[in-house]
Amino acid sequence: MRKLLACFAVLLLSCSFAHSEGELKSENQIRSVDSSRGIGWVFDFIKNFLGYATILLPGYLIIKYVRNSGYLETAVSRGVFYNAVKVCVQGNDLEVVLGVPTKGEERAKSNFEKGVILVICASGLQVSYLTWGVLQERIMAHSYGETPTSSGEKFANSQFLVFVNRILAFMTAAAVLWYQRPPKVGVPFYKYSYCSLSNILSSWCQYEALKYVSFPTQVLAKASKVIPVMMMGKIVSKNVYELYQYVTAVLISIGMTMFLLTEGVNDKGHNSSETTFAGVVILIGYMSFDSFTSNWQGELFKSYKMSSIQMMFGVNLFSCLFTIWSLITRGDFLTSVLFMLKYEQFLFHCIVLSICSATGQLFIFQTISRFGPIVFTIIMTLRQMFAILLSCFIYNHELALLAWMGVLVVFCALFLEIYSKDRVRRRKAKGGKMVNCGSGFVHMFPSHFFFFFTRT
Structure with a gap:
């Protein structure tokens, strides 16, 4: 007592x-x-x-x-x-579920139907996350209420945006679980809190970095998270990596170096070497926290055989608790709500941001469960390329030739990883084993793959 x-x-x-x-x-x-x-x-x-x-x-x-x-x-x-x-x-007492249909028992679909579903999933992913990225930069890097006589105000509280995203994702996961009624899992609920904490810290770093670096830099850093994921995999899970994964990591490092050598010079919004350095440090924090999240979730999936929606529910529940409590105790929750009421455009942006985040996760679940992780990874890699181009077009980011070459090197390395990963998976796919795929653990049951790519 x-x-x-x-x-x-x-x-x-x-x-x-x-x-x-x-x-x-x-x-x-x-x-x-x-x-x-x-x-x-x-x-x-x-x-x-x-x-x-x-x-x-x-x-x-x-x-x-x-x-x-x-x-x-x-x-x-x-x-x-x-x-x-x-x-x-x-944790819960485990339930024994009988009579679960296998994939062979599902209704076969024609190639046309599969193609239509793939187009819908790919379009949903692109629209959701491209819109999410544009709004993310709009909220964190630009002012609200600008007039000819006033520069307006910038919204500065990254933690509130994390809470806004998490609360809708939690409600979405709860609704899906209520509808599906999946079997209980034996994981002690407190274990969700570890990856939840690292997840909200990585998301906070993601938003906070936009105060110091451009959106293209942030996207390229996110595409390069295979490096800290491999390092964290060595520490947390004692992983052994293959040669192509080390080659990919080296190429990504070279591409990022080429890009960062020109960052802070050509981007008008971030021309200070001091703030650029702060942004790089924050992005390193993002990748470190995110890599821990992926590896910890991989261990939970492997140990307790839960579904992705159950993981989504548990992690977002703790994320809501952490962020709302911290916002209230610091007095930031009321301040953020007042800012939202003062600027209706900001309120609209927050609503759309949350909807894009939640629906994007559902599209991820559908894409992987129907078409597998390779198709999904290709779609998301293309999305990152489109996000950089869209941000440069909308917000007038100026990138030097060396920066564009760095971007090309990074994405060539990513597609090399996808190709090599597919070859490795084809050799190891039998038996439903856990396969190390460079960006975190991927269970051969495809719905377990999606959560490692949703760091919103």
């Missing part, structure tokens, strides 16, 4: 600290001073993480107390509270 009281004491002290911090200085004042030095993101990151810690630390102590006290074995009353504690700490 004393440990539980200590948990709540820590929680209250953290909230008091966050509240007093808001009284000493307004968030806008802090941001305007620190951003001029190029280090404002560091303070924001620390404050966000402290907000998450007010949930993580009490949760850790409660789980430890439940395990050490033997509550699950000795509890007399086993009602709703007991079941909730059991799901969080120990």
Whole structure:
């Protein structure tokens, strides 16, 4: 009991600290001073993480107390509270499902029908994520309320955008689970929190980077995440990689270097070497957190055989809890809502951004389950190329010849990886084994593949 009281004491002290911090200085004042030095993101990151810690630390102590006290074995009353504690700490009892139809039992479709479905899925992915990318840059890099006499205001809270995306994704996953009623999985619910935390930190870095680098730089960095994923795979899962994966990593590194040598010179919006360096550091943080997310989810898929929608539900539930609590304790939630009410265009952009994110994930699920991961990877790689071209066209980013050559090298390396990965998969596809495919673990059951490519 004393440990539980200590948990709540820590929680209250953290909230008091966050509240007093808001009284000493307004968030806008802090941001305007620190951003001029190029280090404002560091303070924001620390404050966000402290907000998450007010949930993580009490949760850790409660789980430890439940395990050490033997509550699950000795509890007399086993009602709703007991079941909730059991799901969080120990996991559900597994269900045995009989009579599940195999692929051979599904109704065969003609090539024309498959082609129509593929066009719909590919178009849905392109429209969803290209629109999402354009709006992402519009929200984070441009002002609202501009007039001939006023420069307007920029929305600066990346964490609020993460929350907006996660809440709709959570509701979508909950609706799909309610409709499908899949069998329960035995994963302890708290294990979702690890990849949820890394997922929201990677998403925060993704939005925050747009304050310091151009959107093409951000997209190219996301396309290059195979490098930190391989490094994290070595650390987390003790992976062994093949020669083509190392060749791909080297080519991507060369292409990124070529691109970054010209970044900060030709892009009018980001012409400071200091802010460009800050943006590169944030993008490295994005790739590191994202690679941990992929590898941790791969371990969960391998150990508990869950569906992608169940993973989507669990991760987004914790993401909503982390972000809404941090926003409230810092006083940013009300500020962001007031900004949304002040500028109707921003409200519209947030709604469309969230819809694109949620529908994009559903298109991903359908594409992989029907056509496999190779087709999906090709579509998403093309989407990244189109995103760079679209951003340069809409927002007038100027890229030098060396930068375009760097982009070409990176995407040639990605298509080389796709080709080589397909050859490896053909050799190892029998038996439904886990196959290391360079960008994270890919279970041969295709619906498990999609979550590693949705970092919105």
